Amino acid sequence: MKLQIAAGVLLVAILLAVTAGCGGTASKEPESPKYPTKPIDLIVAFPPGGSSDMTARLLAERLSKEWGVPINVVNKPGGGGTVGTLDVVQADPDGYTMLTHSITCTLAAATSTQCPYKWDQMTPVSLVMANALVLTISPDLPYSSVAELLDAIKKDPSKFKAGVGSAGAPAVFGLVKLFDAAGIDPKSVEMIVFQGGAPTLAAVAGGHVQLASQNLPEAVSLINAGKLKALAVTTDTRGKSVPNVPTAKEAGFPAYDQLGWNGISGPPGLPEYVVKKWAEGIEKVTQDPSFVQKIESMDAVVIYKGPADFEKFVEQEYKTALDIAERVGIRK
Amino acid sequence: MEALSHLWHGFSVALSPINLMYCAIGSLVGTLVGVLPGLGSTATIAILLPVLSGLPPATAIIALAGIYYGAMYGGSTTAILINTPGEAASVITAADGYAMARQGRAGPALGMAAVSSFVAGTLSLFGLVLLAPPLADAALEFGPAERFALMVLGLSMVISLAGKSLLKGLLSGLAGLLVGMVGLDPMTGVPRFTLGSPTLLGGIDFISVIVGLFAIAEIFVNVQEQTRRVYEGKLKGLLPTRKDLRDCAGAMGRSTIVGFLLGLLPGVTPAVASFLGYDMEKKFARDPSRFGRGAIEGVAAAEGANNSATSGGLVPLFTLGIPTTPALAVLLGGLMIYGLQPGPLLFEQHADFVWPVIASMYVGNVMLLILNLPLVGLWAKLTQVPYPILSAGILGVCVIGTYGVRNNVFDVWMMVAFGVVGFLMKRWDVPAVPLVIALVLSEPLETSLRQALKISGGSLMIFTRPLSLAILLLALASFGVSLYSRAKEGRLAVAIEAGGEDVG
Numbered sequence: 001m002k003l004q005i006a007a008g009v010l011l012v013a014i015l016l017a018v019t020a021g022c023g024g025t026a027s028k029e030p031e032s033p034k035y036p037t038k039p040i041d042l043i044v045a046f047p048p049g050g051s052s053d054m055t056a057r058l059l060a061e062r063l064s065k066e067w068g069v070p071i072n073v074v075n076k077p078g079g080g081g082t083v084g085t086l087d088v089v090q091a092d093p094d095g096y097t098m099l100t101h102s103i104t105c106t107l108a109a110a111t112s113t114q115c116p117y118k119w120d121q122m123t124p125v126s127l128v129m130a131n132a133l134v135l136t137i138s139p140d141l142p143y144s145s146v147a148e149l150l151d152a153i154k155k156d157p158s159k160f161k162a163g164v165g166s167a168g169a170p171a172v173f174g175l176v177k178l179f180d181a182a183g184i185d186p187k188s189v190e191m192i193v194f195q196g197g198a199p200t201l202a203a204v205a206g207g208h209v210q211l212a213s214q215n216l217p218e219a220v221s222l223i224n225a226g227k228l229k230a231l232a233v234t235t236d237t238r239g240k241s242v243p244n245v246p247t248a249k250e251a252g253f254p255a256y257d258q259l260g261w262n263g264i265s266g267p268p269g270l271p272e273y274v275v276k277k278w279a280e281g282i283e284k285v286t287q288d289p290s291f292v293q294k295i296e297s298m299d300a301v302v303i304y305k306g307p308a309d310f311e312k313f314v315e316q317e318y319k320t321a322l323d324i325a326e327r328v329g330i331r332k
Numbered sequence: 333m334e335a336l337s338h339l340w341h342g343f344s345v346a347l348s349p350i351n352l353m354y355c356a357i358g359s360l361v362g363t364l365v366g367v368l369p370g371l372g373s374t375a376t377i378a379i380l381l382p383v384l385s386g387l388p389p390a391t392a393i394i395a396l397a398g399i400y401y402g403a404m405y406g407g408s409t410t411a412i413l414i415n416t417p418g419e420a421a422s423v424i425t426a427a428d429g430y431a432m433a434r435q436g437r438a439g440p441a442l443g444m445a446a447v448s449s450f451v452a453g454t455l456s457l458f459g460l461v462l463l464a465p466p467l468a469d470a471a472l473e474f475g476p477a478e479r480f481a482l483m484v485l486g487l488s489m490v491i492s493l494a495g496k497s498l499l500k501g502l503l504s505g506l507a508g509l510l511v512g513m514v515g516l517d518p519m520t521g522v523p524r525f526t527l528g529s530p531t532l533l534g535g536i537d538f539i540s541v542i543v544g545l546f547a548i549a550e551i552f553v554n555v556q557e558q559t560r561r562v563y564e565g566k567l568k569g570l571l572p573t574r575k576d577l578r579d580c581a582g583a584m585g586r587s588t589i590v591g592f593l594l595g596l597l598p599g600v601t602p603a604v605a606s607f608l609g610y611d612m613e614k615k616f617a618r619d620p621s622r623f624g625r626g627a628i629e630g631v632a633a634a635e636g637a638n639n640s641a642t643s644g645g646l647v648p649l650f651t652l653g654i655p656t657t658p659a660l661a662v663l664l665g666g667l668m669i670y671g672l673q674p675g676p677l678l679f680e681q682h683a684d685f686v687w688p689v690i691a692s693m694y695v696g697n698v699m700l701l702i703l704n705l706p707l708v709g710l711w712a713k714l715t716q717v718p719y720p721i722l723s724a725g726i727l728g729v730c731v732i733g734t735y736g737v738r739n740n741v742f743d744v745w746m747m748v749a750f751g752v753v754g755f756l757m758k759r760w761d762v763p764a765v766p767l768v769i770a771l772v773l774s775e776p777l778e779t780s781l782r783q784a785l786k787i788s789g790g791s792l793m794i795f796t797r798p799l800s801l802a803i804l805l806l807a808l809a810s811f812g813v814s815l816y817s818r819a820k821e822g823r824l825a826v827a828i829e830a831g832g833e834d835v836g
Contacts, residue, residue, distance in 0.1 A: 050661075057381065074739050078534020079516055083738075086530050114523050116530045161787055167521035192786045193519040195599075195779060198661065202598045202654050208475035208787060221653025227472070 035095055035277055039070040042264075044100045045084025047077040051217065051298065055129055055262045056100040058294055062285045073100075080166060081105050082115055089117045093267040095274035098125075101265040103170055106314055110321035111168035111330050119318040123270035124310040126282045130261040131300035132216040132235040133174045134245065136228040138207045146231045146251040149211070150182040157188035163200040163209040164191050167330065171200075174213040174234060174258030176324050178248075181255035186328045204228060215260050216242070217299045234258055241299050261303070263310055279306050339461060342687025346695050351394050354387070355692050358395035359700050362402020366418045367410050369543045369733035373403035377662045390685050393667065394692040400659055401453065401693065404602070404642055405700050408445045408635055413438055413714050414562070414726050416547035418733075420603035421638040423542055423768050424610045427493075428623065428630035430550075435626050436563045439712040440572040444580060446704040447572065448632040449639040452588040453697040456640035459592050460647055461690060468651035471596045476783035477794045479599055481803035483777040486604055488807050489611040490766040492814040493624065500762045508767035511536055512774025519782055531742045540743045541771060543730050544750025545757070545764045551723045552755040562715040562722070571708065572628065580632035583613045591637030595644020599780075601657050602641040603772055609637025611810070620817055624765075643693070650686065 044056045053075065060071040076084035081104045091097035099105070099122060109119035135146060143149040153160050164171040176186040192209055194200040197218035204212045205227040212219075220241045222228040230245040234257050238247055248256040264278060285291050286304040295302050305313055325331040345351065365376045377396050384392040407418030412429030425445060432441040459467075487505070494501020514525040515535025526532040572580075587609035594605040613633035614623040623630045648654040655661035714722065734747045757764055788794035795804060 076739055078738065079530070080521055083530060083534045083740075112521055114533075116533070158789075167519060190786060192783050193779075194783065195518060195775075196661075198654050198656075199598055202472060202648075202652075203475060203783075205652070206472035206475055225652060227652060 033273070035274060036067055036069045038096065039072060040095070041072050041074050041097045042100060043084050043088050043097065044073055044075050045077065045081040045087075045102065045105060047075060051129075051131060051215065051260065051300065052100050052102040052104075052262050054298060055295070058291060059100075059128065059264070059282065059285060062288065062291060063281050066281055066284070080108055080112075080168060082108050082112075082117070085122075086116045088265070088267055089121050091267045093123070093269040093271065093274075095266065095270065095277075097267065098278070099265045101263045101314075103259075103261050103317065104166075104168065106318050107168045107170065107173070107321050110318055111325045113331065120315070121268050122265040123268060123275065124314055125264045125266055125270075125275050125278045125307055127261060127263040127303055127305035127310045127313060128282060128286065129295050129300045130235075130259045130303050131298070132233040132239055133170060133213045133258050133260065134216045134219050134223070134233045134239070134242070135174075135178070135211065135213050135231045135248075135256070136201065136204055136219055136223065137211045137231060138204055138209075139227060139229050140207060141210060141229065143231070144229070146178075146248070146253055146256075149231060150178075150184065153179075153184055153189060154182070157184065158190075160189050160211065161209040162189055162191045163194055163203045163212040165194060165197045165200050165214060167193050168325075170215075170258050170260045171213045172330065173321055173324055174256060176328055177258055178213070178253060178256040181253050201228065213258075220299055232256060235301065239299055240296065263305070263314075275307050338683055338687045339691060342689075342691035343695075345390065345684075345688035346394070346692035351391055351688065351692060352695070354391050354395040355398050355696050356699055358398020359402040359405075359696050359703065362399035362404075363406035363409075363700070363703070364402075365399065366403035366406020366408075368406075368736075369410065369416055369418045369539060369547070369730055373400050373659045376403070377659060381662065389667075390688045390692075393663070393685075393689050394696075396663055397689065397693055398696045398699075400663070401639075401642065401696050402700060403659075404639055405446065405449060405704060408449070409442060409704075409711055412441045412445060412631070413711060414547065414722070415550045416726060416730065417542050420538060420542070420601065420768075420772055421606050421641075423546070423603065423765070423772075424606045424634040425631055425638075426546055427610075427765055428625070428627050428634075431624070431626035432628065432631070433712075433715050434563055436715075437626065437628075438563065438715045439708050440576055440628060441631050442708040442711055443571045443705060444576060444628050444631050445635045446701055446708070447577070448580065448584050448587070448636040450697050450701040451584045452591060452636035452640040453643060454694060455588045456592040456595075456643035457690065457694050457697075459640075460643055460650075464647050464651050467596055468648050471598065471648055472652070473799065474597045476780040476787065477797055477800040478803060479597070479776060479780040480784055481795065481800045481807065482594075482597070482600065482604075483773050483780060485803055485807040485810060486607055486769065486773045487777070488810040488814065489607055489769055491811060491818070492611055492614060492620075493763065493765050493769070494818075495624070495761070495763040497761065498818065500760075501766045504757070504762050504764065504766040505770040508770025509774045509777075511541060511767070512771045513778075518775055518779050531740060534738065536746055537734075537737055537743045538771065539737050540734055540746035541750050542768055543734050544747040545754035545768065547726060547730050548747060548751025549754025549758060549764070551726060552751060553758050554719055554723065556755075559719050561717070561719055571705070576628050580629050582616070583629040583632040584636045586612060586616070587633040587636035588640045591640035592644040594637075595641030595656065596647050598648060598654055598656050599776055600641070601772075602638040602645070604776075605641035605644075606634045606638040607769055607772070610634045615810070615813055615817075646693075 042056050042060050044053045046052050056073045060073050064071040076087055085105045088097055088099035106119055109115045162175055179186045197214045200212050200214055201219055201222055203209045205222055216233060216239050223230045223242055230242055232248045232251040233239050233245055234248050248254055283304055286302045292302050365373060376399055384395055407422035408425045411417040411422035411426035412433055415426050415430040417423045417426045429441045490505040516533060517524055523533055590609050591605040594600045610630055610633045613629055614620045645656045645660055648656055649660050655664045731744055734743050737743055754764055784794050
């Protein structure tokens, strides 16, 4: 009898222990789902070849090796960057459709009342790189410093036309910031829109317009060939490929600080584990010397900002742009 | 001359086994890409750039340049065989090329396209080598006013290619301008004609229009007519005859020069060059009415111009770092990733890179000729494939290619819509080529006009700048000549109807 009771107790004890063991897994906190498990689409809202596209491809190459899944860079150009961005804004927030977030995607929301998405709809993940803008003038103009140029503009703004690569380009904002700092009414210098950086710079080199503030990578070869005079770059340090060009700070106009940049963002409502995975992955890539070298060969700099910092950064960029756009009348 | 000795050295590097291999691979990939409508050399180069970045710079650029050239060749193949231009530069080739295919002369058409492309590519490379720096500087003088004048000259082609009814031709041209305006205003970013659709914000994609108007419409027409084969009967000769080559010699020479000079200019694409080269040939021809109905000189001129414009585009790219077309912009990005800054310094500091690349472009041209000529027979046999099978294949290729442009199904629907429009146009005898020309020219026409006027503060005097004025006068002359020839043809037609045997 005692043996039976003992056996029974033992049996129950074993049963309880086993149940507890099984129940143990169920009662633990659910692990984040495994991500990524299938190919990811990284959308670039511009045609192939620009800085957004190049950044995306370099990043995709590294991350796909790291994570073991293919990352397809998909170009969805159109609408000055809005078509591709909208695509991501409307995509499922499962981490398999992400956006190469270029400054132009944010600027579009500030300059166009018809922008199909709101500036804060995307989930910011990280900033990856930024490039300087460079103030260039036609080689036959007699000015050799920013101050001289601005003085001449003040005397007769109608003689100066500025070329910009698109209606809402960072170039526009850079020029406005510069003119503001110098006390020149931005509306007094006519800004003529060309289709991209290359034609803009060609127009300056040919003397058809007098100045431009384009992305440094686009202007380097013309500057070094003597076809353009460069007066300042907007970064804090001089550009490696144009070491003789002073920074805006050195030239006395620190307000001329507009940069072009690219980062990564996702659809609204992106889960935390996706954001974390990307942010950590990107941080690692940005510390890889060969990645840095490739970015620097485009004359850009690697700047990493995590999700929280990037979110603040985007907000700041948007608010500044909105203010300028409304004031100068480019918000349509 | 120093340049020649550099070139010689360049050849020795270009002909190394590794570089030859990559040149061949690039050319082959490029041809395949060109055959598929929509997937252009631009996207291909961008996609392959990271893949090739492990190779030494010269080899990688050789491969990429091979793709660029190969795509030009491939695009004309489908234009001729199945009336499906792979890209804008092949549209005009389709006009006479496909007509020749329907006459059983697909082989000579393909062959002439290859030969003309080769001749143009070779001659223009010499232009690149010998004339690059001074030409590049001169190209910078070409500003918005001059570009506008050139676009007006291009539009004058609409009159010349309008077919029997000038009114219908002009309507077609106007329709093209309208289609070109859908999307964002290129200068202010304000949406136009977008009907609230976010996809239309990106405008109507050009590939959708040409694939729809040419390929899809052609399929609809053939289905209605129950065509059994593109060409029934035996294929008459697979290569251009000696007479063909002689007839086209002038066309090849002239179009090479015109194409090269136009290709230098920022904003002038090989497509625009092909239009102007073709039109010039038509005006020089003894019997212009043959153009559009299977004139082999038309194929020679169009292909010659677009190929030499491709080389011409390399001049500002290498010497000034200014890409004149999107594909070259990507190539430029590639150069920069290698730390090679384009500019006059490129020739001096990196001679060991530049000359092998230039030499290999010549090699690429030879390679493409060798690859394509024997294949002409094979390609030409496609015109004898039973149409139900062929058209299914064409449809498949068109859908995939058109989707691939922007990864957007909307473009495919647009293609179908334009297919229907094209079908109706054929039924009503409204020519499609003016629409396409106007569409291609609409954006540069508008932007250069507005830029020029903004620069001048609204004054039209800016167009009296010497170069701009010269081109505008040329355009006026072109209008005049076209109208005169139409009138002559018209009188001849009336006389034939009226007098019968009296005309002699």
